[in-house]
Amino acid sequence: MRIAAPVLACVLTLIVGSLFFASLGHDPLPTLYAFFIEPLSSMNGLSEWLLKASPLILIACGLAIGFRANVWNIGAEGQFTMGAIAASGVGLFWPNPESALLLPLMFLAGMAAGMAWAAIPAFLRSRMNTNEILVTLMMTYIATLFLSYLVHGPWRDPAGFNYPQTALLPAAAMFQSFDPAYRLNSSIFITVVAVLLMWLFTDRSFLGYKMSVSGAAPLAARYAGFRESAAVWIGLLAGGAAAGIAGMAEAAGPLGQLSPQISPGYGFAAIIVAFIGRLNAFGIVLGGLLMSLLFLGGEGVQMTLALPSALTRIFQGILLFFLLAADFFIFYRIRLVRPVKDAPALETAR
């Protein structure tokens, strides 16, 4: 049944999506074709598909480690942004722009920045018992505004015609594309390694075991002496590290520079990916590919059929809604309760 829920949610999303297209005056079948099939029918489409799936999968793997322990990091978008900022900072200002160490240093900087941004809610939660959902979310807005400040102010490219963006990163600070014609680059291997590490951690390691006990039965974790604060720290830092690395790979890959909008909402979409994937490493790969297709298809129909760009978000929302609903109906049963007949007595009670 745990597998059935995502499948059911996808089918329902397609049905509601079709109704939606019909209501906008488009024939559903060709539109669905344009949305889901056309993007994958070219080499460039496939490249873009994997390119967008990669950060989603990477971030979702990190988040799922926390989610399994009931640590709700909703702020991957902010950690992604901070990772991109830190990595770009190293790439732009490192004294030797041709150093072979540049890319590894940017990787470390991105990871550290993502973790540092997640460490703040972790500290607040474990020390002051604040709600990490709220804190991580609010930290996202701080990160976004910080990025905006940098690209409008101190980091703005002097030769950039006053556009709010940084200078381009030097070549040594960029991942190489597999083929100059397409944008897909070697950073995808980072995601492959992350998926394998995530699987090893959750399915095989003792630390992952402790985390799953914390999530499934907090009293049993306390009984066994597993530290609650450890679950909070590991859960948030794993999500922060993954999001930070994803931000670095985005800056050092398709973007090549910072601008106010560096993410089409990867950090939030990854939450949906983690749940569609049932918090399982290989499920997350499938979930990420699906979510990436939604991004691509949304862009596609926007261009070819002039449908609104909000469509992508709407599809994401419908999908998550149906997934949660399907889970709910699998675990609970609805029963109608008839109202009481002799209501007068209740009247006197009032």
Added chain:
Amino acid sequence: MQPRLELRNISKRYPGVVANDDVSLTIQPGEIHAVLGENGAGKSTLMKIIYGAAQADSGEIYCDGNLIAAHNPAMSRSLGIEMVYQHFALFESVSVVENIALSASSAFNLPSLAEKIRELSLRYGMPIDPHRQVHDLSVGERQRVEIVRCLLQAPKLLILDEPTSVLTPQAVVKLFGTLRQLAAEGCSIVYISHKLDEVQELCDTATVLRNGKVTGTARPKETTSLELARMMVGSRLPEMHVSPAAPSEKPVLEVRNLSAKARDHFGVDLEDVSFNVHGGEIVGLAGVSGNGQAELIALLSGERRHAQGDAIKINGTAAAALRPDERRRLGLAFVPEERLGRGAVPSHTLWENAVLTAHRFGTVRNGLVDRRRAAAFATGIIDRFKVKANGPDATAQSLSGGNLQKFIVGREIALAPKLLLVSQPTWGVDVGASAFIRQTIVDLSRAGTAVFVVSEELDELFEICDRLLVICKGRVSPPLVRTSTDREEIGLLMTGRTMGKDQTGGSSVALQD
């Protein structure tokens, strides 16, 4: 006479188990009828079928001579069948009358309902103030609320599931008085229990179940407990062997002047608790539930830590400030009262639950869980403790309470502890398994382990303990040697009174039942 309730050839099958096999029984109006049996004998399934919460695969139920065709709990209530569950379903933060109103199926008027509650509870000799908050009530009083809730429906048949498991001996006497009065007025009572002495004292007839089948019907007052026990567990009635204790010279567990504030409004403050447990002996803690046992055991296990490190010493090491896993490194093992969610993770398999506390025993290597070893460890427990489970891959929640308890006790004993803490070792566990668990605990102690047992069953404590402590309102009595004390002395200490000598001081303390 027309029987109040008649079950004819009831059978109920679950995948892999026959829960009830051709069960027939007849209950007359005004009869107190015991249903005796071990856990897993099919008592609960049968009660669910009578109450309509489960449907029989075959067989018929007649109430007052009429066949009940489509059965469900609403139908039961309209027929006058009510049930008092073993674990109460009361909301702590509202008053008695509000609790009862919440469960009313029809509309109600609060002031008149309160008046009815007062009247009914007085008539049956179990007075309750309808406006008191439930969290202020003792367990015995809470049970009265549950019973009054049923009585308000003017039941013709009342089902009670293990009603005495949380009561003091004195409160049991009062409950029995109420039940006899009800029966005298014509209400039939089904009394589910595994306590033979109570059934013999209270019940007119008994139907004994074993493996889903009726193994006998008896008049308990005219039958010996040995005969009843044989019917329940077959010929394999285990006997306890308790050899004399040989306590170690130095105590393994030392508790010195331990005081602690309750963590929440409903808890109990511990005041100046001191006692020792030596290797090779079993020390029991008696008391009515909710007098500080939960707080004390959490402080001993490390689930709650204490700033004053030397208030608790394990093998001479100050341990009160240590975490549970650090105390386990000093040789502690612990069987908690809640099996699901505390002693075991419900959704995890048995091998995963073995890793929970056995991770220092070869099931984790280089930071990775060794699945094969964990499975072997779990299989070892399953075999040695005869846990009925579908192998190490069965989830903890798929096991019956008694079997999961055997697994948890087995796991903790397999850790070869120097100090074993056990809370409610046989709560809800059937006679056969209880005897086995008790014997295992005794054997462990005779091999040199210090054992500390918290239990609400006095019989159990008298059976296995060498010394007894009594807890009341967060204070622990000086130790009593089992062979030189009796149930009466313990019972009085449980209610906060001392023996005869100190009459004036004792009488000012309210009886907690």
